[in-house]
Amino acid sequence: KSYKVIEMTSNCLDIESLIKKSHEAKAMAYCPYSNFPVGAALITKDGTLYTGCNVENAAYPVSLCAERTAIVKAVSEGHREFQAIAVATNMQDNFASPCGACRQCLIEFGSDWDVYMSKPDLSYKKMTAGELLPLGFTPDKLINFQ
Amino acid sequence: KSYKVIEMTSNCLDIESLIKKSHEAKAMAYCPYSNFPVGAALITKDGTLYTGCNVENAAYPVSLCAERTAIVKAVSEGHREFQAIAVATNMQDNFASPCGACRQCLIEFGSDWDVYMSKPDLSYKKMTAGELLPLGFTPDKLINFQ
Amino acid sequence: KSYKVIEMTSNCLDIESLIKKSHEAKAMAYCPYSNFPVGAALITKDGTLYTGCNVENAAYPVSLCAERTAIVKAVSEGHREFQAIAVATNMQDNFASPCGACRQCLIEFGSDWDVYMSKPDLSYKKMTAGELLPLGFTPDKLINFQ
Amino acid sequence: KSYKVIEMTSNCLDIESLIKKSHEAKAMAYCPYSNFPVGAALITKDGTLYTGCNVENAAYPVSLCAERTAIVKAVSEGHREFQAIAVATNMQDNFASPCGACRQCLIEFGSDWDVYMSKPDLSYKKMTAGELLPLGFTPDKLINFQ
Ligand SMILES: [Zn+2]
Ligand SMILES: [Zn+2]
Ligand SMILES: [Zn+2]
Ligand SMILES: [Zn+2]
Numbered sequence: 001k002s003y004k005v006i007e008m009t010s011n012c013l014d015i016e017s018l019i020k021k022s023h024e025a026k027a028m029a030y031c032p033y034s035n036f037p038v039g040a041a042l043i044t045k046d047g048t049l050y051t052g053c054n055v056e057n058a059a060y061p062v063s064l065c066a067e068r069t070a071i072v073k074a075v076s077e078g079h080r081e082f083q084a085i086a087v088a089t090n091m092q093d094n095f096a097s098p099c100g101a102c103r104q105c106l107i108e109f110g111s112d113w114d115v116y117m118s119k120p121d122l123s124y125k126k127m128t129a130g131e132l133l134p135l136g137f138t139p140d141k142l143i144n145f146q
Numbered sequence: 147k148s149y150k151v152i153e154m155t156s157n158c159l160d161i162e163s164l165i166k167k168s169h170e171a172k173a174m175a176y177c178p179y180s181n182f183p184v185g186a187a188l189i190t191k192d193g194t195l196y197t198g199c200n201v202e203n204a205a206y207p208v209s210l211c212a213e214r215t216a217i218v219k220a221v222s223e224g225h226r227e228f229q230a231i232a233v234a235t236n237m238q239d240n241f242a243s244p245c246g247a248c249r250q251c252l253i254e255f256g257s258d259w260d261v262y263m264s265k266p267d268l269s270y271k272k273m274t275a276g277e278l279l280p281l282g283f284t285p286d287k288l289i290n291f292q
Numbered sequence: 293k294s295y296k297v298i299e300m301t302s303n304c305l306d307i308e309s310l311i312k313k314s315h316e317a318k319a320m321a322y323c324p325y326s327n328f329p330v331g332a333a334l335i336t337k338d339g340t341l342y343t344g345c346n347v348e349n350a351a352y353p354v355s356l357c358a359e360r361t362a363i364v365k366a367v368s369e370g371h372r373e374f375q376a377i378a379v380a381t382n383m384q385d386n387f388a389s390p391c392g393a394c395r396q397c398l399i400e401f402g403s404d405w406d407v408y409m410s411k412p413d414l415s416y417k418k419m420t421a422g423e424l425l426p427l428g429f430t431p432d433k434l435i436n437f438q
Numbered sequence: 439k440s441y442k443v444i445e446m447t448s449n450c451l452d453i454e455s456l457i458k459k460s461h462e463a464k465a466m467a468y469c470p471y472s473n474f475p476v477g478a479a480l481i482t483k484d485g486t487l488y489t490g491c492n493v494e495n496a497a498y499p500v501s502l503c504a505e506r507t508a509i510v511k512a513v514s515e516g517h518r519e520f521q522a523i524a525v526a527t528n529m530q531d532n533f534a535s536p537c538g539a540c541r542q543c544l545i546e547f548g549s550d551w552d553v554y555m556s557k558p559d560l561s562y563k564k565m566t567a568g569e570l571l572p573l574g575f576t577p578d579k580l581i582n583f584q
Pocket of ligand 2 (some may be wrong): 160213497
């Protein structure tokens with residue numbers, strides 16, 4: 001019942017391990033409606049790993065994605081600063097990119113951290129959270145206005 | 147109780163009118179929790195206008211944004227092809243950009259149509275739905291896979 | 293492009309017409325992922341009718357239900373007081389009951405109004421919005437606390 | 439970084455400890471928009487504890503509740519059968535009841551398990567997940583139909 005911590009420093013992030021963890025996390029996916037398992041692996045600033053999977057619902061809008069599962073797990077354990085998240089699906093021909101709602105969740109915790117969108121062969125594309133939501137609706141906008 | 151149709155052809159879209167409609171739509175916003183009214187105005191391919199506003203909820207995740215309100219209105223009246231959507235807030239210093247979840251809703255209906263992010267002075271930035279979600283998780287990916 | 297208004301007064305609500313409208317609204321459903329069309333028909337306090345359908349998304353959590361589509365349409369046109377909503381699916385053996393998220397959306401606008409859960413043969417069960425969410429998390433709780 | 443397991447069997451669930459855990463979990467809440475921390479504590483069938491808190495977003499609909507945070511944590515660690523969940527807020531005068539969307543998430547994993555809605559003084563009301571969503575839209579309905 002304990003999370004495994006990948007040995008790493010922030011200057012030496014083992015990307016391949018992170019991506020592998022995201023693919024392993026697909027095994028937990030609860031996706032009876034889409035049959036489309038998604039996994040995610042999130043590394044906090046202090047090097048703690050949290051994995052996530054999609055958790056669907058008969059009422060589709062109540063479903064949750066793998067990336068947000070990983071984020072809320074980490075936040076609920078006291079983390080709000082992140083290094084990187086890896087995303088995995090079974091699509092051979094497309095890198096696993098987060099949906100817009102997940103991108104919105106990512107930038108809530110900063111724009112300048114890394115998103116690894118992978119394929120089952122562990123190849124990947126890397127972009128920052130901010131690059132994935134150009135002109136993003138960031139928390140400062142709402143807070144500055146109120 | 148009827149929607150007003152702006153006179154236009156797809157080659158002659160009156161952008162200023164569209165943006166004005168999005169600002170007028172803020173008046174309907176139900177936002178007792180954020181006090182942050184948002185308006186949207188959507189033009190379908192055949193030139194029909196639908197406006198939307200944010201509709202919040204005491205349970206924040208059950209809230210809905212202005213852009214998605216406009217989209218579901220249009221879809222529920224039989225439209226699935228869109229020319230453009232304008233988005234409006236009261237922020238003087240930031241263009242009103244859609245949240246990630248709304249961007250995801252926009253690309254469900256195509257990547258190559260226009261999003262006008264405006265300020266109260268009616269100045270705006272224009273990007274396509276697809277540009278707002280680079281490497282977006284588009285419907286073809288899910289459908290091709292299944 | 294205009295909504296049709298059913299002739300009625302609040303003392304003489306034609307329930308069968310409302311339920312029929314909810315079944316007709318299924319025709320607009322955008323549900324390529326579930327193939328489960330849902331329709332809704334909402335009557336405001338002043339007798340205006342709004343219909344809704346489910347509008348799904350490749351990213352399932354970004355989908356929206358028929359009931360909420362109808363509600364946000366009405367709110368975005370200036371209505372916040374409702375008499376009744378009818379819900380329709382193609383299930384022969386079950387009354388079409390709203391998901392929990394929709395029930396939460398309904399009680400945002402009052403607990404004491406009617407929800408008609410129907411079958412394709414137009415038979416129905418009626419409950420109030422409040423009865424569908426016993427001990428519901430209503431707006432007054434959040435507002436009183438803040 | 440490991441979850442603590444409360445010593446218990448399913449016949450001897452220590453409710454007071456569970457409710458205390460739900461109140462402690464409020465400390466992790468990320469709620470800069472509502473300033474309304476919510477905590478949850480979930481016990482799986484095999485006696486493992488997962489806590490959750492609300493995780494809000496500048497785009498309100500992208501927020502997530504404490505109860506669903508706890509559920510997706512458990513599912514992503516391989517659990518799909520639950521004994522009970524406790525919910526906690528700082529409201530002195532109201533028992534902390536789940537929103538409709540969370541109730542929908544609860545019944546995805548069964549209707550016959552316990553929800554403890556508490557106050558800061560640890561007093562509570564107990565209802566089952568199914569009782570909280572009468573005539574609920576349960577997974578069997580969608581699956582049987584498709
Ligand atoms: Zn997502
Ligand atoms: Zn939005
Ligand atoms: Zn619903
Ligand atoms: Zn909730």
